[in-house]
Amino acid sequence: MTRSVLRGLRAAALTGTLVFASGAYAAENPIKLGVLEDQSGDFAAATIGKVHAIQLAAEEINKAGGIMGRPLELVTYDTQSDNTRYQEFMRRVLQRDKVDAVFAGFSSASREAYRPIVDQFNGFAFYNNQYEGGVCDGHMVVTGAVPEQQFSTLIPYMMQTYGKKVYTLAADYNFGQISAEWVRKIVKENGGEMAGEEFIPLGVSQFSQSIQNIQKAKPDFVVTLLVGTAQASYYEQAASANVNLPMASSVNVGQGYEHKRFKPPSLKDMYVTTNYIEEIDSPKSKEFYAKFKAKFPNEPYVNQEAENSYLALYLYKQMVERAKSTNRDEIRKVIAMGDVCMDAPEGKVCIDPKSQHMSHTIYLAKVGADHSISFPKVWEDIKPYWLGDAGCDLTKKDPMAQYTPSNPPPKP
Amino acid sequence: MDIATLAFSALYQFGDAFAFLVLSACGLAVIFGMMGVINLAHGEFIMCGAYVTAATVHAGLPLPLGILCGTLASAFVGVLVELLVIRHLYERPLDTIVATWGLSLIATQGTLILVGSTMAGVGTPFGSFQVGAYSYSIYRIVLFAAALGVLGALYALFNWTRFGVLARATIQVPHMAAALGVDTRLIYSLTFACGAGLAGLAGGLYAPTMTLVPTMGATFIMEAFVTVVIGGADVFLGTAPAGGILAIVKSGMTSWQGQLFGQIGLLIAVIIVVRVLPKGISGFVLRERT
Numbered sequence: 240m241t242r243s244v245l246r247g248l249r250a251a252a253l254t255g256t257l258v259f260a261s262g263a264y265a266a267e268n269p270i271k272l273g274v275l276e277d278q279s280g281d282f283a284a285a286t287i288g289k290v291h292a293i294q295l296a297a298e299e300i301n302k303a304g305g306i307m308g309r310p311l312e313l314v315t316y317d318t319q320s321d322n323t324r325y326q327e328f329m330r331r332v333l334q335r336d337k338v339d340a341v342f343a344g345f346s347s348a349s350r351e352a353y354r355p356i357v358d359q360f361n362g363f364a365f366y367n368n369q370y371e372g373g374v375c376d377g378h379m380v381v382t383g384a385v386p387e388q389q390f391s392t393l394i395p396y397m398m399q400t401y402g403k404k405v406y407t408l409a410a411d412y413n414f415g416q417i418s419a420e421w422v423r424k425i426v427k428e429n430g431g432e433m434a435g436e437e438f439i440p441l442g443v444s445q446f447s448q449s450i451q452n453i454q455k456a457k458p459d460f461v462v463t464l465l466v467g468t469a470q471a472s473y474y475e476q477a478a479s480a481n482v483n484l485p486m487a488s489s490v491n492v493g494q495g496y497e498h499k500r501f502k503p504p505s506l507k508d509m510y511v512t513t514n515y516i517e518e519i520d521s522p523k524s525k526e527f528y529a530k531f532k533a534k535f536p537n538e539p540y541v542n543q544e545a546e547n548s549y550l551a552l553y554l555y556k557q558m559v560e561r562a563k564s565t566n567r568d569e570i571r572k573v574i575a576m577g578d579v580c581m582d583a584p585e586g587k588v589c590i591d592p593k594s595q596h597m598s599h600t601i602y603l604a605k606v607g608a609d610h611s612i613s614f615p616k617v618w619e620d621i622k623p624y625w626l627g628d629a630g631c632d633l634t635k636k637d638p639m640a641q642y643t644p645s646n647p648p649p650k651p
Numbered sequence: 652m653d654i655a656t657l658a659f660s661a662l663y664q665f666g667d668a669f670a671f672l673v674l675s676a677c678g679l680a681v682i683f684g685m686m687g688v689i690n691l692a693h694g695e696f697i698m699c700g701a702y703v704t705a706a707t708v709h710a711g712l713p714l715p716l717g718i719l720c721g722t723l724a725s726a727f728v729g730v731l732v733e734l735l736v737i738r739h740l741y742e743r744p745l746d747t748i749v750a751t752w753g754l755s756l757i758a759t760q761g762t763l764i765l766v767g768s769t770m771a772g773v774g775t776p777f778g779s780f781q782v783g784a785y786s787y788s789i790y791r792i793v794l795f796a797a798a799l800g801v802l803g804a805l806y807a808l809f810n811w812t813r814f815g816v817l818a819r820a821t822i823q824v825p826h827m828a829a830a831l832g833v834d835t836r837l838i839y840s841l842t843f844a845c846g847a848g849l850a851g852l853a854g855g856l857y858a859p860t861m862t863l864v865p866t867m868g869a870t871f872i873m874e875a876f877v878t879v880v881i882g883g884a885d886v887f888l889g890t891a892p893a894g895g896i897l898a899i900v901k902s903g904m905t906s907w908q909g910q911l912f913g914q915i916g917l918l919i920a921v922i923i924v925v926r927v928l929p930k931g932i933s934g935f936v937l938r939e940r941t
Contacts, residue, residue, distance in 0.1 A: 279760060281866055284768040411911060439910050444861055444870040447667040447791065448905045448913075451660055454785045468769065468864040475772060475860055479788035481779035500862065502774030539767065 269312035270305070270565060272297070272552075273332030273341035275353070280320025281442065281467040285494040286345045288545035289367060290315060291535045293342055296552035298534070306556045307563070314338055320345075320467075322352040329353040333360040339565040340365060340555060342548060346466065347371060347414035351641065354379065358639050363567040365555065367547040369489060369514075371417035372596075372623075373642040375631035377571060381596045382547040382554070382588075384514045386421040387625040388601050389489040392618050393512040394425040394462070396603060397487045402459025403431035408449060408473070409464035411438035417643050418464050418489065424644050434458035444469040446476045453482060460485040463509075471497050478505035485510065492516065496540035498610040509606040514599040515546035515585040518612040527584035550583040554590065557581065571595075575634040586619060592634050593627035656783030663787055664906060666795040669898035673798040673890060674857070675871040676878035677805065678850030680890040684879050685822050686842060687744050688737055692751040693850055693875055694868020695758035700725045700851025701858035701867060702766065708773045717773075718855035725851020726844045733843040741839070755868070762865040770863040790859065797856055798894070801849065806887040808845075818842050877917050881924045883931020892932050896920070 274293050277286045297311045305311060314336045316328040325344065332338045333356070341357070341364045344350040350366055357364045357378045365380050372385035398405070405426050409415030419436055426433060435456040437449055450473075453461060461484050465473055474497055485508040491497050493513030498506045517528050517540060527549070531541045558579055562569040573579060580589035586600035603616040630648040631638070642648045675697070682690045690696075704721035708714055732754065740747045777789035809815035820828040821838040829835045853871065861867060878897055882889030900920050905913030928935045 279763050279865070281864075281869075283763065283866075284864060287768055437909055440914060442870055443910050443914075444867075445667070445671055447788075448664055448902065449910070451664065451785055451906075468862040469867070469870045472861040475775055475862075476788065479775035479777075479779060479790055479860070481781075481786040481788075499771070500769055501772045505774070537767065539769065 269310045270559070271312045271314055271336060271338040272555075273328075273336065273338040273343065274313050274315040275318050275325060275328050275332065275341060275343035276315075277320040277345050277349075278317040281469060282320040282345045284468055284496075284500075284539075285542060285544060288538060288540065288542050289342075289345070289548040291538060292531070292545040292549040293552055295531060295534050296549045299530075300552065300556055306559050311552075318343075318349065320349075322346075322349050325349045325353040326356055329356045329362075330360070333357070333362045339363070340567075342367060342551060344368060345544070346412070347417075348412050350374075351413060354639075361567070363570070365551045367551045368544055369493070369547075371414050371421065371643075372625060373417065374640075375594060375626055375633065375637075375642060375648055376639045377595070377633045377637035378567070378639065379595060380551070380554075380574070380590065381594075381623075382551045383544070383597075384489075384512075384599050384601065385596060385623050385625070386418060386489070388514070388599050388621045388623060389512040390418070390421050390425050392601050392616075392621065393487050393489065393510065393603065394422060395429050396616065397460050397485070397510060398426070398429050398431050401485050403429075404434040404456075404458045405431055405460065405462060406434045406453050406456050406458035407436045407462045407464065408453070409436070409438050409462075410466040410470060411440045412466075414466060415439075415464050419462075420644055422462050422464075439465065439470060441467055442469050444472040446473045447480075449473070450477050450480050450482055453477075453484070458484065460487055462486070463488045463491060466490060468495070471495055471500070474505045474509075475501055478507075484508075487511070489513075492604055492606060492612075493543035496542060498606045498612065499540055501610075503610040504608040506606045506610055507608045511604045511606075512601050513543045513604055514601055515543045515583075516602070516604060516612065517541040518604070519585065519602060519614070521584075521586075523582065523586070524584045546584050550581060550588060553581055553583075554579060554588075571633070591623050591627060593632045594623055595633055596623035596626065598622045653783070656785070659782045660785055661902070661906075663791070664902040665898050667791050668902040668905075669894050670791070670794040670798040671857075671871075672874050672878045672897050672901070673802060673894035674794065674853040675875040676882070676890050676894065677801050677886065678846045678848070678853065679875045679879045680882060680886045681805075681846035681849060682843060683876075684882065684884045684886060684889060685818075686839070686846070688740075688747045688751070688843070689744060690751050690846070691748060691872075692732070692755040692758060694870075694872040695755045696725045696729065696847045696850035696868070697854035697857075697871050698758070698762065698865065698868040699728055700854025701861070701863055702762065702770060702854075703851070704855035704858045705770055705773050705863050709771065714773065714776060714859065718852065718858075721855035721858070722848050722852040725854070726848030729844040729847020729850075730840055732847070733840050737843060738836070738839070759865045759868070766865070768864065772861075772863060773859050775859045794856055797852075801852065802887060802891050805849075809886065814838075814841065873914070874917070877921045879931075880921055881931055883928075883933035883935075885933035885937065888936050889931050889933030892936075896932075 318324040367382045369383040409419045487510045492511040558570045561573045577592045601618045630650045700721035703724040704717040707720045708717040821835045882893030900916045901913045904916035
């Protein structure tokens with residue numbers, strides 16, 4: 240008895256494991272879930288909520304009797320906003336901790352760092368983040384929103400409202416580059432023109448030159464695809480230089496709650512398409528927010544990624560229960576039926592069998608001069624259609640690759 | 652008219668880059684350049700200054716007083732760090748790398764645990780002004796003035812005051828200074844505190860323009876080291892001209908090819924200078940003089 244307690248303590252101390260199994264289930268064989276998220280480093284502000292959301296969902300599921308009577312056990316590691324940590328911990332959760340599924344990753348660089356390892360060890364990973372789209376990989380389920388959901392709605396709206404000259408300011412890595420390509424494509428399709436495009440290395444915090452470049456180009460609005468806390472300094476600096484242009488983004492507010500962190504009115508006229516933020520005024524959203532705040536009263540903001548992570552665990556529960564197994568191939572047979580859906584805090588969501596991405600309700604959030612949020616428009620049930628239309632069909636073939644508009648999947 | 656606008660914008664970008672380089676580097680120039688302590692926790696002193704500034708402004712103090720609090724808090728932390736850690740490592744300069752790196756990890760993680768992943772900003776004061784087609788932030792001019800002011804104050808401190816003479820004596824030939832009755836331990840402590848305080852000042856000055864997160868110090872550290880390595884040991888003869896040269900390189904490359912090339916420019920500049928002038932600009936200037 241004492242020895243097993245000691246062993247448990249030692250294991251917990253060694254691995255930093257968070258065990259949610261209560262006494263009643265301890266005898267059962269738990270379902271182990273790896274959670275690899277950035278609890279420190281440049282991305283921590285946006286991602287701590289993801290860990291908390293999974294803890295909340297796991298606690299709720301465990302209280303209700305677990306999945307098929309088996310309790311959930313979370314194996315959590317802090318990946319420190321560091322791509323090599325992702326690789327190290329992904330190997331560890333798959334090989335040593337032998338988890339059934341992994342919930343991992345914020346930046347696209349980190350996802351592309353760990354994805355080959357998931358493929359190599361035949362794992363099963365949930366990427367609960369909005370991103371630049373295009374991952375066609377049977378080992379992955381993506382619950383975050385993608386460009387055809389965020390940009391195909393946002394950019395035409397902005398062009399109609401403000402004009403057709405667009406300037407993109409983006410983070411200089413795969414997310415920013417590919418997202419900028421999407422913006423370019425959509426602007427062109429809608430008869431607009433790019434006034435300019437600029438890529439900023441991660442970690443850069445001084446934007447005087449970029450601000451001047453934007454003023455020189457005289458766009459009608461600026462698309463900001465800035466990532467990480469250092470780059471968010473742009474808003475304060477642009478506001479103090481009185482740039483005063485409307486902004487559009489797929490990442491800000493919904494992830495980094497810049498409207499709460501910066502003093503008004505630096506985010507005035509920022510438009511963001513997001514599938515969830517805490518200001519969404521629906522009964523489901525309010526209920527989720529209340530539960531979240533009750534468990535984590537110090538959470539600064541319940542963001543889009545927190546909701547994605549929360550619903551990911553419930554979707555996983557549904558898939559395992561229907562497959563009657565945690566085996567990935569069995570679960571993918573359930574996904575292939577095309578009816579894995581749930582009533583999430585944002586509204587109804589379903590997993591698309593071809594790409595294993597998710598349909599979303601997309602909210603257009605507008606930041607006012609006092610940093611209050613309003614929702615001028617809501618698009619319900621936007622499907623992640625691009626990958627499937629372009630030729631990715633995971634029910635037939637698994638290329639384990641990422642595609643972009645300029646490099647689409649081969650047509651079947 | 653148009654040429655005047657362009658000239659002003661080039662000057663403004665230069666001043667902006669100069670202020671960032673000099674303010675990032677001046678604390679490090681004292682601690683690393685003069686004392687030889689390789690302070691990898693420099694960014695965390697900056698973060699400390701920024702956090703204390705923001706906290707005191709949130710508590711109701713006006714911004715200049717907040718910045719003063721941030722500076723003093725960093726200087727105080729500097730004294731503690733010197734007493735507890737650095738003091739024991741003056742004979743082993745390479746070990747200061749490991750010790751200060753450890754301190755920086757503890758400081759970022761400790762701040763994350765204690766304060767959380769972010770802190771609300773304070774807002775940039777003073778608004779903007781218009782020159783030609785461009786509008787500029789007035790606060791950036793304040794930063795430039797602050798950089799010049801800090802350089803002037805350091806020059807005065809180390810050349811015109813008794814503390815400055817004792818500090819330079821202690822740092823050049825410590826045992827001789829000690830033999831002449833200088834309390835070298837105290838001088839080392841005060842010099843280290845001065846460097847830490849300057850880092851805190853940089854943090855306080857930039858706090859209104861940046862996102863406040865525990866890792867914010869990291870965005871200053873490359874510029875700081877590059878400036879000090881190019882400048883060499885002397886704060887006034889090194890850091891100031893290094894800041895000027897690097898600001899031209901950085902603002903020129905950035906306006907020509909974007910931010911990435913600005914960073915590449917800095918790194919290429921440091922490679923060239925270290926190859927040609929191993930003791931930095933001040934080493935070159937001082938050798939020519941003597």
